[in-house]
Amino acid sequence: MTSIGGAEMVDWNLAVATATRLVRPGPEVSRDEAREVVAELRRHAKASEEHVRTFTRMIPEGHEPEDTPVLVVDRAGWIKANVAGFRELLKPLLEKMRERRSATPGGAVMGAVGGKVTGVELGVLLSFLASRVLGQYETFAPATREMPAGDNGGGRLLLVAPNIVHVERELDVAPHDFRLWVALHEETHRTQFTGVPWLREHLQGEIQSFLAATDMDPMTVVERLREAAQSLVGARPEGEEDEGGRSLVELVQTPEQREILGRLTAVMSLLEGHADYVMDGVGPLVVPSVAEIREKFQQRRARGASRLDLALRKLLGLDAKLRQYRDGERFVRAVVEEVGMDGFNRVWTSPNTLPTKSEIAKPADWVARVHRKAE
Template sequence: MTSIGGAEMVDWNLAVATATRLVRPGPEISREEARAVVAELRRHAKASEEHVRSFTRMIPEGHEPEDTPVLVVDRAGWIKANVAGFRELLRPLLGKMQDRRPGGPGGAVLGAVGGKVTGVELGMLLSFLASRVLGQYETFAPATRELPASAKGGGRLLLVAPNIVHVERELDVDPHDFRLWVALHEETHRTQFTGVPWLRDHLKGEIQSFLEETDVDPMTVVERLREAAQTLSGAGRPEGERGEGEGRSLVEIVQTPAQREILGRLTAVMSLLEGHADFVMDGVGPEIVGSVAEIREKFQQRRAKGASRLDQALRKLLGLDAKLRQYRDGERFVSAVVGEVGMDGFNRVWTSPNTLPTKAEIASPADWIARVHRKPES
């Protein structure tokens, strides 16, 4: 994969090894308890299918969408799955960077060193995330011997058992209710992608367009990072004269103008998907999750405060605060639209890329309703 002289641009094996070595151990649990948790999560994932489909009405009656596997994994399994996904998504960008690498032995040596450094950095990032993710629908996941995926180009649902157990204990909530509540959220993501055939390719196209705009010239990247650091620190500017980048994450600031435009569209789509999952989770929850109100309240408090100051700093640096805003803003959008035009009216959002909300419409649901539901002029 993207190598010169045998040196890969990213040492993927080193990324897995680093992340697996650095990730925190999971909660203490006996072998029998672990087996029971895995079996229960699989049952909940299966049961959630019917509940989510009935509530969302995204899957027409009698239609069976593409089947995607449900995998209950540990933290190391989540790391391996995500490295495989990154490798698939970044393939075009790494090929582009390979073309810009100096030729000859010097370029090969630089590539070997750079690939290992990047592998370690990616591993450190994944070790941070691996203990925090409860579940994930992997949209672009390639199938491997250890991690199967759907037959039509990827897709699998991951439930990270040790993290779910850790959070249910931390929140002191009913473990059976919490596991079902998490399964409902992740099953909604699976329903979104299996019930909307064009969504996967659309999202992949946007991500590839974003990557194609990446500046691969090292000096350009260094200059952009320098500007970003100045923006974050406010260096050389008196109070009241700080630029529009103030308050944004480093991830946002280093983007090119074209990337910011694409990122706006991606943010809108991700806000829709995450908000819809939260809306469905809470909509279905009262019927089958007895303690859903307590779970939601405690979980929202946990989301808002973060685990520590270090956790908050890393979330800001990596742009993960934007993820939290996506849940909140997206759910407000879905709730407002369903309240105004009903579930079937909301489901027009899945008609085509043109009916997806813009970033501005996520903040103003009435504008989306006016655009998509406006009556044709007579």
């Protein structure tokens, strides 16, 4: 941390320690109940494989995709996994920033101090998220001693047991049904990446292009972070126009990044909407109370939480993620109704057949382009 020119831009260990210390405790469960929850989630994850593959028809019969592990974790485990993922994904950007800082007088000392500050800030954000995520397919997950991952940089599926128990109790729904419903959503993400070999590399390329276009001037970044903080508290310098409550990601980006972000938004809308469509499509066959679960879950999303919670969701861009679920699901549903599941699956042919941001809003335009329909 303190070697000349070698200071880390982010103190990752401090990020883990901070998030683990600040994260809310999970719901109270007995040791036996905890074991049963873990065992049931693993069974549901396994059962979901066949349900999702049969419904989506993304993986031809007789073809076995690359296997990726399923891990049932607590909130601290989710934090450790995501810090490892961030560290891997941001490595090229942070290395450039480290080299630039080491070339300036006092850069090593600034890097050591800044790394600790950034580690604490990242830890605070992760502690906020760690109590809210039900499950996650980690696309860019390096294998560690504690957490295995797929071969050749493949991902892993995480199911966050305490959060699933918390929400099923809050919604007062059948635990067995809710746990399977969540597993169906996350298994769809695993099927997307294991069944479409080029998808991970394409997404990684887009993210790296986004990071490479980052303005490396520290003062510019500080200024944009100041704007982000002002958007959170509703304060702006006199004479400035309202930014419309833009998220941190939107504020800290260049024009080139906005173009890349538009493509990323379209892909993420597709992936999230497809997962929602599949979990509801499979649901009636294997989840008896799927209609009740969906209705209560949608009401929970719409209600939000405290004013601070809503402000943080806006600042972190989480409200945009909720729109991705909604808009993406509408796109998938409209396309399947028009050309069937096999017709929809042309979306996975290549990066050129992915929908654009405008096509997510107008599914007929995607159908016309990809299926070459005159109308």
